[in-house]
Amino acid sequence: MTIGWAMIGTGRVHRQMAKAIKAAKDTELIAVLSRDRARADTFVEKYGIAKTYDSLDEMLQDPKIEVVYIASPNGLHARQTIRVAESKKHVFCEKPMAPTPKECRSMIESCKAHGVKLGIGLQFRQHPAHIKMREMVASGELGRLVFASAQVEILATWVPGWYYDPELSGGGVMYMVGVHRLDLLRFILGCEVEEVSAFIGEQPPDRPFEDTVAAVLRFTNQAYGTIHFSMNIPQGTSHLEVHGSQASLFAIDTTSQWWGGGGGELLMKSDKITTRFEFQKTDLYKDEIEDFNRCIRENREPMATGMDGLRNAEISVAMFESGRQGKKISIESPAKSS
Ligand SMILES: NC(=O)c1ccc[n+]([C@@H]2O[C@H](COP(=O)([O-])OP(=O)(O)OC[C@H]3O[C@@H](n4cnc5c(N)ncnc54)[C@H](OP(=O)(O)O)[C@@H]3O)[C@@H](O)[C@H]2O)c1
Incomplete structure (x- = not known):
């Protein structure tokens, strides 16, 4: 079963992750969110991705997206994770999970409350x-x-x-x-x-x-x-x-x-x-993408959990x-x- 991913941002790590998501087994990169449509269009053209969004709320309505990869600036991770979890989509969030333990705890609680997985990009x-x-x-x-x-x-x-x-x-x-x-x-x-x-x-x-x-x-x-x-x-x-x-x-x-x-x-x-x-x-x-997909399919914890992000x-x-x-x-x- 193919798992649909979307990513927030079009920056440095996104270029590596776009290639990795495309190479990962049974994984499809469905969409990219950018604050700038033109930047998103250039990005999707380069990596052969189907859709772009400039609104997170709009992107979260897309039923084909199961996982949102959050690789925005560190201080935005908590807010975006909570919003994604509320939409019942799984979250794969880049390191550092968030700058403060308080934010990390709120991310863990939100993902738990909405029954979605939370993985951290500690590859x-x-x-x-x-x-x-x-x-x-x-x-x-x-x-x-x-x-x-x-x-x-x-x-x-x-x-x-x-x-x-x-x-x-x-x-x-x-x-x-x-x-x-x-x-x-x-x-x-x-x-x-x-x-x-x-x-x-x-x-x-x-x-x-x-x-x-x-x-x-x-x-x-x-x-x-x-x-x-x-x-x-x-x-x-x-x-x-x-x-x-x-x-x-x-x-x-x-x-x-x-x-x-x-x-x-x-x-x-x-x-x-x-x-x-x-x-x-x-x-x-x-490898971390495939691990996260397995954790969704098998209902288990990923290699790097929210608790790891909190502890760090x-x-x-x-x-x-x-x-x-x-x-x-x-x-x-x-x-x-x-
Ligand atoms: N695990 C790893 O090996 C690894 C490696 C590098 C980075 N990271 C992590 O990934 C995250 C992104 O790092 P990066 O180096 O890829 O940064 P970056 O190149 O600046 O990318 C960040 C992206 O976030 C989007 N964004 C949304 N709101 C923003 C705002 N207010 N200001 C700036 N950008 C905003 C931007 O996309 P749009 O302009 O298209 O909206 C931008 O492309 C960080 O948390 C970093 O720690 C992890």
């Missing part, structure tokens, strides 16, 4: 290396978890204009890329962050948002971690490490393909043995607060893990 969970790391951690192969680290270092010379409006972005590098790494650490370790201590980098006058974040994390299983993100590093890397009392995992370049690519390698080191796993490039966006927002906000106050911040009663 790096789909990478087979990260799934393998999660399984190895869960199986106890690494021994007692001791330490984990993640980073993302990029040079962002251009960002969409709405990032300059705090109401629309809610943050800078944290929500642009950092939230992907926070989420991956939670996903791989299978536990939550309960305390953070963070430095929030300078907000240069020409960019009213943080461009570098460095933090120490304490996890609920007593392991520690570090995480840093920067959009000011031209020669960056994107590695992930997990260290246990018996073995360590090193994921190399598994997150460096920004636009949905897989690839990279995973090393497992224990005593004198190093095992190496290689991964082919895949389209992680396509709680940690992000705690990190901002820690930076502001210059002290450790505990995260109260962790939301249930994925």
